[in-house]
Amino acid sequence: MLDVKKVKQRIEELRKLPGIASKPLSEVLEENGFTRRDFLKWAGTMAVALGLPASFAPVIAEAAEVSDRLPVIWLHLAECTGCSESLLRTASPTIDTLIFNYINLEYHDTIMAAAGWQAEENYEEAVKKYKGRYILCVEGAAPTKDNGDFLTIGPEAETGLHKLKRAAKDAAAIIAVGACSSFGGIQAAYPNPTGAVGIYKVLDKMVVNVPGCPPSDRNIVGTIMYVILYGQLPAVDNFNRPKFAYGMRIHDLCERRGHFDAGEFVEEFGSQEAMNGFCLYKMGCKGPYTFNNCSRERFNQHTSWPVQAGHGCIGCSEPDFWDSMAPYEEPLANHKFESVSADATADKVGITILTIAGVAIAAHAAISAIKNPKE
């Protein structure tokens, strides 16, 4: 995997392909006030985020420069546009988002210049022209009930399900962006009236899941960069999430972890313990069961993340978290409040979140709570 030579060879091959962007990346960056130094710094942090040695930084910079050779088609299904918002609008213009813009000139419902009929034509053309070469990013779940009639798109009133299958057929790689396209998301919560599912369930191809509600821009761009670098999908865990981003639990690098270990917990919002920034486990934080890098990467250019603002993690990068992690303000181990979803997901819980590590953590929490001299 760490073969620089192989990666360089691939970049050279990509360089020979015609670029889609109207001007080179260096110009785009310069126009937005970024220096070459900023760009190399970005490449360095991207290398770290992808779990590669720092010596990879120059190669990543080169890969970013040829990233317009692999067009990206971005499809919206049943969703709230929050993922695009996270990536393209709210946090921009970071270098991440500029690069994403640079790659993704072909088709994106929300940001592309064309609209209406014109946009639909662009889409059809892109799918044909870049057959077998484009990266398909999907935001939103696929409603399957009543043949997918709960979501129709475009002038022909094509169902989202059909459009997705058509786009996936000739895609070089498929990336599910966000909790909805990965595992169904909020649409698929009990009672799931539209029969929404993660896209991997309706496609017969490998799908890399980048879950989160929303996922951070670093994880989205990182996954695409990986595909460009290696010409293959990144190493994934058992839920097809890239290991570089979802390899560790929120809990492992949490800033409040020290308080957890010391048995110092918040037991009521607004209390002295909350003001002291103690551990939120007893307020229902699902950090111990959730694999993601929020505690390391944070959001909005490293400004903050939910736990820093005093609200526990809701487990949004885990499958079926809307049902299996509820109620969100109670620890799972408590079973104080059985929501309807508890019955609905009894079978889901077993395979998803209550891993051996999770159970061990819950036990640890109980022990440290007993040991806490304040109690």
Add this chain to the structure above:
Amino acid sequence: MIVNKKIITKIEGEATLKLYKKNEIIEFAQIEFWQYRGIEEFLKNRHYLDACVINPRVCGICGHSHLIATAKAIEDALNIEITEKAKILREITLGLEIIQNHIKWFYLTLYPTIKKIDFFKAFEFSKEIAKIIAIIAGQFPHNSYAIPGGVTCDLTNLDILKIKNSLKKMFDKYQNVIDIKGDSKDLENLFNGISKELGKSINKFLVLGDNLYFKSNGDVEFVKEEQSISFNKNVLYKDEFVEVGPLARNLNNKLIKVIYNSYKDSIYTRIFARIYEVNLIFKYLLKIIDEININEKSYIKPKNCSGTGIGIVEAPRGSLIHKVEIENEKIKNYEIIVPTQFNLSNGTKNKPSAAQASLMNENEKFADFIFKCFDICAICVSH
């Protein structure tokens, strides 16, 4: 008569606009939304706190308004009073969401329907503003820092200083978009060659929320939902269609009133009210941030566990209504009415909704422009 079906994209989702026209002049229009998710269904039988996590996901653009409306509805149901500090923090994050929404709408959604523009201008604001929200709420979009009883965060004086500093910086910068006197180069440029009388509507306004500096002029009791021709529902006030949003809630502003008096509720007035509102909100936020007393409590624990309540906020696009029925901490029923439903209802030719009326008797080539000046959110409608 020719019927033209037009697909409207880039509105955080998709809508179908059916135009009935004669010689390029629109005689009547129908608006259809063909998506459905069923958020209200997911809420039933869950703990009421879950609503604070689920409801922001109604929309990735104005999710924060949904969060505050949820918290308010539950507080109304359980009879909770929150502290002044929690109130101010909520006002700041909600105000900031409106600000960044309007800037992005202007440059990213509306402007390109007529003229080319460098839409990166909008990002300079949205990036910084999202950061201010993140200081208070943890992240943007989709956070759950507001809970029934208050907020979860405990800010320090340093945080307040940072927020104030950024607010001032953004306010100064915004003067280049439209200044406090109402002069805007970009707006004048947009209307260069286009009549400012374009797209007059029904001239009936409704404000239900009383957050920020807005004043309610109606009673939610008279709001009714009825079935429509597609997945969305019509919303009427006293059996009439009304317009909600920035124009409706800023008509008591002197400058906006002057423009309203000359152009009535044309799209020029509507767009002006929207982008000028940003200045007014900035001014209001800079005032209230000095009133924060960080020694106050962030949260007060609810005592009741059953009741019914209504939460209303003035969201970026107008009055947003959440209704909740709680029984023994469980949600029995939940209902959401979003502002786009008011503005984009499907009426008849004789009794059109705000968006339909503004399209009627105008040239077809402006259809996209007029339609988008309502800042449509298809995703909210199809919740």
